[in-house]
Amino acid sequence: MIYVVFCDRLGNNLFQLGAALSLSSEITICVPLENEYELTLKYKDTFFKGFPILNYIPNGISVYEESFYHYSEIPYTIGTNLIIKGYFQSYKYLNRDKVLEQFAVDKVTMEFIQLTYPKILNGGYTSIHVRRGDYLKALHKHPFCGINYYLKAINLIGENENFILVSDDIGWCKNNIKLKNIIYVENTSPIIDLYIQSFCDNNILSNSSFSWWGAYLNNNNNKKIIMPSLWFGYRFKVDVKDLILPSYIVIKNRYSLILFLKSLVQMISEKKYF
Template identity: 35%
Template structure:
């Protein structure tokens, strides 16, 4: 069966139809596949798998589309792919396709889209109005040496499968790696707690009040020169979207805890995922691990 799609100029045939595609029907399902950071991985992996297999990529509607410079190739309908490919491991697994597929999983590795990095960066370029708003509001703040610091706290306190970095020396050690003239721009879901942790004029706290603020925070993170990320896909992307090849990114070596960190626990593709989550493909090689 064929499906008409909009905004897919590169891949449309003369009849305005595509015969094979890669999609991610669960995009935007926060309960099943996670929030913004996870969704960016899912989009990037979909693009990467499609490009590697020389087929089209297309997506369902997505609430963040208007915040980016170019809309994702999109269909009004839920695409009925020939099969669903379930993520087999938390490590990178090459995906060869012979028919239209729907991806299901998290696909948290740059290796899924490294071969089309420039295209992914273009897809995730903020809309000019967003860039203008950030420049107007934060231009002076971003002048000089800046480092984003992300602290994810509230939901991790109740999830034993994620390391509570705030209870370790991670942030203290990471901050100590940066120049004394660096100013730290702090992003968190618990800013009040962060204000008790970080002291001094070098720390500036970004406070948001709605779920839409997360996209602005992401783009603001990407404008910083350096990054201290949490064990979070959100700040992973805040660092990755900074295209400066000389950037410094510091990341936690211990991402998971509990059964996610136990090699004896078999990985279950779910969703939700359970079992061992190997992080060997999670972080780019040039990021500093602490």
Template identity: 35%
Template sequence: MTNRYVSCSFIGQLGNQLFMIAATLSYAWDHRAIATFPGLHDSNYRLSYNRDRIFFRLNTFQPPTPLIKEFAHTYWYPVHRIPYCEDNLFLTGYYQSWHHFHHHREKLLSLFAPHPDTLDYLSQKYRDLLHHPYTVAIHVRTYCLRDHKALPFLGLDYIKDSIKLFPGSPQFVVFSDRINWCKKHFEPLEGNFIFIEGNDGGQDLALMSLCKHNIIANSTFSWWAAYLNQHDQKKVVAPALVYRSGPTHHFYCPEWIQIPVTLQPYPEDMRAYDEVSQSFDNND
């Protein structure tokens, strides 16, 4: 029997890459094909960087035969499973729906598990935090008003409404592409907040997933942090708006709690907090 291969193109940063790879792997497992990702050798979109730190368990060899057939997928394409193809297949698009791969979640959890070096680093730097019984990761994704016009800024009201769903005395763990903006604007909020700084994307993704619960942004990066969270009693809170238009029921897992969002003007002081070195500044 001749081996069949499947691969994918890459568009965007780590969060998008996780969706594309998960959909490709799921198709391979469903149809006894071999998934390989030679595109991870490219330098654009931090692909080679993520290959070594996130996707180090994946095949990256070039298929011995051409990938002639192509299946394209847009953001809101309604198909839940990629149609079977008798030939080698090359997937293009975003595949931003849990429907494509959730039936293989356990395999994905194993393949996307943090690198041992990442776990060692986190266990030393955040020992007390990782042993805290009640941690809630908060992701504040501010985006860029010029470059991300389709992705609205959620505003602090969403954060205020979300933290109300966690009674008692949780430890809120804040991640952001503009962490200093968060330090300033979280001052009036009630709660115990820790602000995470100085990590790379893989380290932040792992740390977010190791918190007990997640408040995510309209972000594929924190989507994956919540999806990779393996705590049985986890609560995931998400904004009921991802893009300025488009449904969310294919995007969010059914058990995740969606909070209504009222769009707010982009903060006038945001540019004063540009932090281009932040680890996941472009990880969606």
């Protein structure tokens, strides 16, 4: 049995469960933080279906804790019990067939997308994901990609192509990303936003595990996946090479001066220095 410890939000949880799926079909999900436990329960019939969800971590079981931010083989023997902790943000941990089976779209979500956004199911759409909300409060950890990154990515696809945009700040997007053929997704749940991305022909990612998974679940054989080079801020010194699949297109981006200065202020306020 694999006991996988969840932390943070949905995109990170998918990596954590994905790593567990590659090891065993016998999995228990452990979510020790109360607010994260309640969030996990929202997906017990979709992404996490078929697995028990505990609000604690069992005692007396060996623990493996990820020590690097890239792939390292998890020492698990079938038939034994192991608790795994970490983010496991590497495509090398994932068994794609098992992941696609476990994370297949549910009936309710599919029917909603068919009814509300039927055009994307006919092909010819590129998703754009813009994450701003919580990132703007933690720029030293998770920098906003910046408008120039999105304009470069759109140019690679073709600005006259069809786009559909999901974001936690649709107002900003409407004011700054104006295209001839674009749909702004509003008032939907995270599960809808994620699957909308997966049904598109191509995907423009933000520096977010949420949009990473929208692209990974995309089954288009000829897809273009575009992602930023700047994934984390100065607070984290990590190599994210294992987030980049061989076919992905990486656009080099960097802090704007204003965002850089804001990130420094945030670091100092936390008393966290280089």
